[in-house]
Amino acid sequence: MATEANKQNLIQTIFRRDSLTDHGIDVIESWRIPGIFGQMGQYFLQKDLDAALKNLDPNGSGKLTQEAYNQLCGEFVTDPAASVKFQGDEFSFKHLINLNDFARP
Numbered sequence: 001m002a003t004e005a006n007k008q009n010l011i012q013t014i015f016r017r018d019s020l021t022d023h024g025i026d027v028i029e030s031w032r033i034p035g036i037f038g039q040m041g042q043y044f045l046q047k048d049l050d051a052a053l054k055n056l057d058p059n060g061s062g063k064l065t066q067e068a069y070n071q072l073c074g075e076f077v078t079d080p081a082a083s084v085k086f087q088g089d090e091f092s093f094k095h096l097i098n099l100n101d102f103a104r105p
Contacts, residue, residue, distance in 0.1 A: 010040070011073045015066055027063040033072065042077050049076070 014036055019026045030053050037044055052075060054060075056068040064072065 007077065011070065011077065014039075015069055019066070022063060026066055028066075028069050030057060030062050030064055033064075037076060040077060044076055052076070 015026075015028055018032050018036065019028045021027075033053070034044075034046070034049065037049075052072055053064075056064055056072055
């Protein structure tokens, strides 16, 4: 099973992979969240996700800061079964990682 540290590492890696810089702040576009959760095997109700996004993005910009993204993941990526996509695979999200994730700036 994936550990909490593996889960947090994955959450941060996905943010770095999918984020963009908006006025000097790293953000992730909220339309990407359902796809990210789907890649993780995390099931959610769209209405619950919409409500959480509305709370985390009150001005409706469609962008989440890393802090808001972490808060959202903390709320939705909690089911241990969602952290382990393949039984017996210690790090089940390796298919989401590519060589560019380890590139030096």
